[in-house]
Amino acid sequence: MNNYLISPSILGADFARLGQEAQDVLEAGADMIHIDVMDNHYVPNLTMGAMACSSLRRFGINAPLDVHLMVKPVDRIVGDFIDAGASIINVHPDATTHLDRTLQRIKESDCKAGLAFNPASSLDALKYVIDKVDNILLMSVNPGFCGQTFIPNVLHKLREAKELIKQSGRNIRLEVDGGITIDTIKSVADAGADTFVAGNAIFKSADYRETINKMREQLK
Template sequence: GADWIHFDVMDNHYVPNLTIGPMVAAALKPHCIKPDGTKVPLDVHLMVQPVDALATAFADAGADLISFHPDASTHVDRTLQLIRSKGCAAGLVFNPATPLDVLEWVIDKVDLVLIMSVNPGFGGQSFIDSALRKTERARRLIDASGRDIRLEVDGGIKADNIRRVADAG
């Protein structure tokens, strides 16, 4: 019954944790469908370094969207082009202390922006309030671009802060 599958991939290099790989995504992909036959997007968030080889592997495994952290890619523009050339939507992920500057230079190649509201790598962390300002700024950049770019916020979202996050954009 899910409307969206968000798949976190960690490599024990970019973040200090190790999770699942392309084979699990490929095994999951046939099940990304609702009982009425509607396809459910498989959204792969890469917390890995380097990015390109795993982005390609996840595209081949059936990912619909692939996002990565700009500081994990040697050439952000090239990585975005690679992901889109594989038929996937491409996204950028910004850690709590990472500025949005790079987004202004590649927004024409971005389909998704993910603002991390915790430091990536471990679940159960508390929401970092400065993510609200970053979300507001990302929303302004997206709106100014005139493009239909999905904006996500990830980490520490709970009943007591979800309204503030939604209001931020």
């Protein structure tokens, strides 16, 4: 498993140039592309559907597509993203009635299964399905919008999640999404994270490569 992965969120990209933006950020050193899917029901914003995922594949993006489904109910839409070329599908435990079944559905495809948690959500559900989880995504802002400030209390949850991964003996990645910048990425890594989602911090910067390089310098 690679030590650290950077996953820029296209929520911060120029949607008129989405394919090119994804290609540019990957060429600048990003490891994969993060796709934030919001339904204006589970979270207070409406973003994109599976078409964004399939469009990136048609454009020629071969890097992993890291999909975060902030929709409820989530089960029906999971298949759309499997078909659209997602690599990782992260779901929230409170967005489905039968979490174990949802994770099994993802695992039966070629996708990796991820479990996502909002800042104030307990990790209890993870304890019962950790055998089906490849990725744990902790939100470090309240979900819905780019550009929010990192919530420091999530560092405690990161340490808790890291301990659960250690106890499981499984090769599970620990991802953090929200308020990740050059200034916050080191403390998040120190708390146990190995995968970092950044939207505005990268896509609103003048030089993608310079920003990603500065993030990696903080991770050394």
